[in-house]
Amino acid sequence: MSAITTAFPGTPAGWSLPYRGKVAMASLIFAESAIFTIFVVAYLFYVGKSLTGPTPQGVLETPIFFTICLLSSSFTVHFAGKALERGKRGAFLILWSLTILLGGLFLYGTGREWQRLIYEHGLTISTNLFGTTYYSLVGLHAFHVTAGLVMLSIVLIFALAGRVGADQFRRVDVLALYWHFVDAVWVVVFTVVYILGR
Numbered sequence: 001m002s003a004i005t006t007a008f009p010g011t012p013a014g015w016s017l018p019y020r021g022k023v024a025m026a027s028l029i030f031a032e033s034a035i036f037t038i039f040v041v042a043y044l045f046y047v048g049k050s051l052t053g054p055t056p057q058g059v060l061e062t063p064i065f066f067t068i069c070l071l072s073s074s075f076t077v078h079f080a081g082k083a084l085e086r087g088k089r090g091a092f093l094i095l096w097s098l099t100i101l102l103g104g105l106f107l108y109g110t111g112r113e114w115q116r117l118i119y120e121h122g123l124t125i126s127t128n129l130f131g132t133t134y135y136s137l138v139g140l141h142a143f144h145v146t147a148g149l150v151m152l153s154i155v156l157i158f159a160l161a162g163r164v165g166a167d168q169f170r171r172v173d174v175l176a177l178y179w180h181f182v183d184a185v186w187v188v189v190f191t192v193v194y195i196l197g198r
Contacts, residue, residue, distance in 0.1 A: 021174040029181045032144070036185055039140055040192050043133040047197045050128035059121045062194045066109030067186065070145070073102035074183045077152075077176045085169040089159075096156055099179070103149045110142050134193065141189050144182050151175055 047056065080095035114135075117123040125135040155175060158164050164172070 019170055021171060022177065025174045025177050039137045040188060043137045043192055043197060046129040046133050050130045052128050054121045054123050056130055056198045059117055059123055060194060060198060063109050063113060066106045067190055069102045070106040070186055071183055073099045074180050076102065077179045081169060081172050081176050084166060084172055087166040093159055096159065100149060100152050100156060103145055107142060107145055110138065137189060138193065141185055148179050148182050
């Protein structure tokens with residue numbers, strides 16, 4: 001007896017593996033999400049348990065403008081990738097630069113807040129439980145923003161040198177995925193620190 005193979009109607013002709021850059025970034029994001037979860041849970045567990053001041057209610061100011069800057073950068077990085085995919089190099093450079101500027105503004109705001117907390121309120125990482133958990137959580141996020149800005153800046157330098165074209169849009173998309181992750185984490189951190197934790 002011979003076996004006859006037939007294809008079912010509507011089945012795809014072939015299957016291809018997903019882009020490995022996105023798979024690698026998704027794996028990194030999954031691991032980083034676990035780390036952020038630990039820091040968020042620690043912050044929520046210890047909030048209000050400090051024996052001495054200052055307390056979140058007394059010293060934290062909600063960074064609305066700088067939050068808007070960071071969240072807006074998700075849109076600019078997305079549309080920068082789309083512009084690169086379509087071969088619009090000028091639009092890509094403008095939107096990519098704007099993403100870096102918005103991320104830089106956010107880091108500037110974080111630095112200003114830390115300066116105010118340290119010099120005006122005496123809150124350091126060793127002052128009390130609130131200081132320890134606050135600087136650990138917000139500092140972890142600031143570190144990820146800094147790493148993202150370094151990577152975005154490297155891409156910008158290569159783009160200005162003419163080394164980034166439409167054929168690299170998938171790689172740019174991978175970096176944009178990381179930046180979206182950083183922005184999404186800030187939504188969680190902002191909610192936990194400035195809304196629930198007060």
